[in-house]
Amino acid sequence: MIANSPKTTTMKPSTASAALLSALGSGTSAATVYTGDNFQGYPIISSLDVTDVPSNTVSRFWLSPAAGQGGLAYFLPIFVARGTEESLETGRKLSLSASIHGDELNPVAIVQNIFRQLNETVAAGEFNGTVIGLPTQNPQGNFFNQRNFFTSSSNGFFVDLNRNFPGRSIAEGGSLIQSYTSAIWNDVWGNTSNVDIAVDFRKWTRNDYLTNSY
Numbered sequence: 619m620i621a622n623s624p625k626t627t628t629m630k631p632s633t634a635s636a637a638l639l640s641a642l643g644s645g646t647s648a649a650t651v652y653t654g655d656n657f658q659g660y661p662i663i664s665s666l667d668v669t670d671v672p673s674n675t676v677s678r679f680w681l682s683p684a685a686g687q688g689g690l691a692y693f694l695p696i697f698v699a700r701g702t703e704e705s706l707e708t709g710r711k712l713s714l715s716a717s718i719h720g721d722e723l724n725p726v727a728i729v730q731n732i733f734r735q736l737n738e739t740v741a742a743g744e745f746n747g748t749v750i751g752l753p754t755q756n757p758q759g760n761f762f763n764q765r766n767f768f769t770s771s772s773n774g775f776f777v778d779l780n781r782n783f784p785g786r787s788i789a790e791g792g793s794l795i796q797s798y799t800s801a802i803w804n805d806v807w808g809n810t811s812n813v814d815i816a817v818d819f820r821k822w823t824r825n826d827y828l829t830n831s832y
Contacts, residue, residue: 711812785798
């Protein structure tokens, strides 16, 4: 495999993708919950339900799992491409996620490009399906071009988000890292109306060559 080529991974118990397999069996459901706030022009939500997202539209949201040091809020971008109204019954629901490790940058562009093309397709009113995009699951790692999530020493400095599912919310006593994985697990994938199939895009990095793992 070419060193810089993106790869997809089969869901396995120790990875972020395994969260989806367990979540799909949970039988939970809920409506999209809006906080009433906006960030960079898009609404902030605390949970997603694609059944009440507008059809024939690509919607964009922010999921805010927690606040870090000094009360600084963190945000996870979410795209939702909804097809026709009836496509919730006739089509499939796909989740595309990327960059659970902050130095896996190629997959971010893949998800962004897919949704760039979906803009026109969905607007035409003939798209039979739903696609959820989580292009940057580790924005802190992206910022530092670092594999792991950076936070305060009390939370572990650099921590692998991919090894922290299902996580725990801040209200449940979870750390900042755990709140991130909990938000993805419970508030996006955990609603069984949201996802039929999930693809987590990955990329070989220097660390992969050193450890022969991902």
